[in-house]
Amino acid sequence: MSFYKKHYDVVIIGAALAGLSAALQLQAKGVKDILILEKNNMPGGVATDFVRNGFEIEASLHEMMSIGPKDNRMVVGEWFDEMGIDIDWLPVPECYRVLLPNEGVNAILHDGFERMARDVDAVVPGTYQKVYDLIMLCDRVTRSMDVISVTPMSKVKMLKDHPDFVKVAGYSASEVIKTFDLPQKAIDMLVPYWIYVGAPMDDLPFTIYAYCMADYFRGSFIPRHRSHEMSMRLQQKVEENGAQIEFRQEVEKIFVKNGKVTGVRTHRGDEIACDYVISGAYPNRVYTSMIEPLSEVPPEAIKFVNGMELGVCPVSVMLILAGTPEENGFVNYNTFSGDTMDTNVIWENGKNLTEPYPFLTTVCLNYAVPDCVPEGYTHVSITNLVPTDPFLDVKEEDYYDLKRRLASEMIEKFIEHNGVDFRDRIAEIEVSTPMTINHYVGAWKGTIYGYRHSMKNHLIGRRTMDANEHYIKGLEFAGAHAVVGDGQAPQVKNGRLAAKAVLNAMAEKEGK
């Protein structure tokens, strides 16, 4: 007996943030006939948690951008509210601590543009105005990007209304920051967010840097009940609205006839007809093995995936420690610590698996969610984000030793930076690598960050090329591999964009 109907308007592959947001956006516009197929036994993809010995451990999220406080929501927070997704958002207490023992820097940068400029000035006196001017430029560029990304406009209007955006659009983050003539120590305090987009500052478009800075320095949030709270609430609402979600159902094939999607086949062998597919699976996998028959894949689609450089993936050590955060040496939520802040050096280091990682992001969840663990315990994750290529050559028999070595080096390095040894208080430990991510969600080569932002592959360029990247009618992509790129809040945007494309195609078909 099949638990499917013979035909659906839309099949969504993957019940993670992007796929569920796409479904909700379609439902908001009246599309009800939706089937979501998820290969795992629960929603969320990497936006999830797991339980070890009674401790509920966050698997991914450090901070959500674009949420905003209840009375002043930003774009993603506003959308969750509008859709009736009731999440208990808790503010992250600060943006980050920069811990650079070699430079004598140990300072916390708080949200609020003036406040963060004062925080930098306290360490590097005389820099307040320049830092403030830089973050205000980031803010103006971000506001322009929000308009330009959804409103087609003439060159004249763009020059007139968005002059700062036009000025910086072709330059890297390093090039623009250099024009502010800041001392290196101040620059080092302002670069850590580069790792969340995974491109060294010399190759990171300033626009992306600006977006991260302006968004995160307005303050970020996390759901009280881990990132899985978002996934569960989205699933609940999407089902309430009438979509069918089936778990443990991997989609193996997408049927295409005469350049147009006609349906899908699951691993179980169910064949389901549909008019549109929104894929959480990477284009690389879809175009090389999922389209049936493969002769329907246009050569341009293969050229496209071959031409895209993959982004980074976290190596993450998740720990529960006996003792309070203070006893374990944790004084704040999010710490970026390093032997260096030279992002070229850090980037090159990430390409090998032999030397310890010199730069780490460490989150102590207790500081945002005090009751995330029983009293007297500490919830910590230590993470680095690296290109995935080196992991592809690791032999199966060497993998577990490698994983243990990386985890132990990362713990040692953080202790070296932070000064408090907690190793004899480890109650639980779990380690994830690009291979874990590949295994769990099927991300192409373990890359959870989609395609890398770079000066050659610029979001602005991709946004304007978007229409040209549609190679098969009725097939859209929603996930970190889509146009907005990586991150949990961006997946809401990617899902909504995919839904919009389907809605446009539906309207075109109906001659509206």
Ligand SMILES: Cc1cc2nc3c(=O)[nH]c(=O)nc-3n(C[C@H](O)[C@H](O)[C@H](O)COP(=O)(O)OP(=O)(O)OC[C@H]3O[C@@H](n4cnc5c(N)ncnc54)[C@H](O)[C@@H]3O)c2cc1C
């Ligand atoms: C350790 C870590 C820390 C992170 N920290 C942050 C952070 O602080 N802030 C932030 O914004 N982002 C963070 N991220 C990144 C963010 O989590 C991801 O970019 C984002 O969640 C990716 O979402 P997605 O929808 O693209 O993909 P996924 O979560 O990978 O979802 C894809 C879904 O599709 C399913 N699927 C795939 N193929 C098939 C198929 N053939 N059939 C059926 N189902 C299929 C998968 O099982 C999965 O559920 C972090 C990630 C990690 C791993």
